[in-house]
Amino acid sequence: MIDFHTHAPAWNSGGWLAGAAFAAADFLAFMDGAGIEQAVVLGHDGLFDPVPSANDDLAAFVAADPGRLHGFGTVQIRRPGAADEVERMLTVLGLRGLKIHPWLQGFSAHERALDDVCDTLRRHGGILLSHDGSPPYSTPAQIAALARRHPELPVVLGHGGLHDLWREALALTAETANLHLCLCGTPPYAARRILAEAPPGKVLFGTDAGLSDRPGQDYAVARVEEIAGWGITPAQRQAMLRDNPRRLLGGADDR
Ligand SMILES: [Zn+2]
Structure with a gap:
C-alpha cells in the first residue's frame, strides 16, 4: 500500500502538535510492520517555521x-522567493510536492501569492497537498477554488474534510477534475460514504504517521487496520492504496 499522508520527524517542533525525533530506519521499520510499501512524507518543522532549511x-x-x-516540502507563500524555493525543492532537493497548511501557516488559499507558487509547482511536475477540514482557513471549498485556478496541477485534500467538512470535501472532489481526497483522520462513517460516492480514481489513504511520540507509530498502525471496517471492496482497495497514488506519483516502481 501507498500511504499518502505521513510526517517527517519533529526535530525542532515536537511537543505542541505531537511528534518526536526519530530515525529514518525507525520509520521504515514502522512501514514494514504496517504493510506500507511507499509513503508521502510531509514536513513537520516546516509547518511551524517554513524556512528552506526545513526542506x-x-x-x-x-x-x-x-x-x-x-x-x-513547504514554503511561506508570502515570503519573497517562495516560488524559487518551490523550484529548488523539486529540481535540486528531489522533493515531489508542496504541503501547505493554511491554518498553521496563517494564510488563505485565496491569496494570489499562491498562484506563482502553484505555477512553478505545476511546471516541475509537482503535486500540491493541503491540510483541510479546519475552518476558517483550510476548508475544502477554499482549496477547491485554488485547484480550479490551476486546473493542470494535481491538488490533494490532505484530510478529506475531517469531522465537520467531509460532505463538502466529497462534493467538491466530485466536481473538480484535478482535486483528490485523502482519507486521513476522516471519521469512519464519513470514510464509508466517501468510498461509496466519490469518483474511485480520486480517493487516497493516509495515516498521519510521524505525529506519534513513539517510534512504532502505534495509532498509524491502527488506522491501517481501520480500513477493513469501511466496507471497502477489493477494487476500491486497489484504487485507493495503489493505483491512484501511483498515478499521481508516477514511476513504474512495482511496489
Ligand atoms: Zn498531517
Whole structure:
C-alpha cells in the first residue's frame, strides 16, 4: 500500500502538535510492520517555521530510501522567493510536492501569492497537498477554488474534510477534475460514504504517521487496520492504496 499522508520527524517542533525525533530506519521499520510499501512524507518543522532549511532536512530524511519515501516540502507563500524555493525543492532537493497548511501557516488559499507558487509547482511536475477540514482557513471549498485556478496541477485534500467538512470535501472532489481526497483522520462513517460516492480514481489513504511520540507509530498502525471496517471492496482497495497514488506519483516502481 501507498500511504499518502505521513510526517517527517519533529526535530525542532515536537511537543505542541505531537511528534518526536526519530530515525529514518525507525520509520521504515514502522512501514514494514504496517504493510506500507511507499509513503508521502510531509514536513513537520516546516509547518511551524517554513524556512528552506526545513526542506533540506526533509530531503535528507527521504534520501534514506528514495524508492519508498516521497518528500513534500513547504514554503511561506508570502515570503519573497517562495516560488524559487518551490523550484529548488523539486529540481535540486528531489522533493515531489508542496504541503501547505493554511491554518498553521496563517494564510488563505485565496491569496494570489499562491498562484506563482502553484505555477512553478505545476511546471516541475509537482503535486500540491493541503491540510483541510479546519475552518476558517483550510476548508475544502477554499482549496477547491485554488485547484480550479490551476486546473493542470494535481491538488490533494490532505484530510478529506475531517469531522465537520467531509460532505463538502466529497462534493467538491466530485466536481473538480484535478482535486483528490485523502482519507486521513476522516471519521469512519464519513470514510464509508466517501468510498461509496466519490469518483474511485480520486480517493487516497493516509495515516498521519510521524505525529506519534513513539517510534512504532502505534495509532498509524491502527488506522491501517481501520480500513477493513469501511466496507471497502477489493477494487476500491486497489484504487485507493495503489493505483491512484501511483498515478499521481508516477514511476513504474512495482511496489
Ligand atoms: Zn498531517
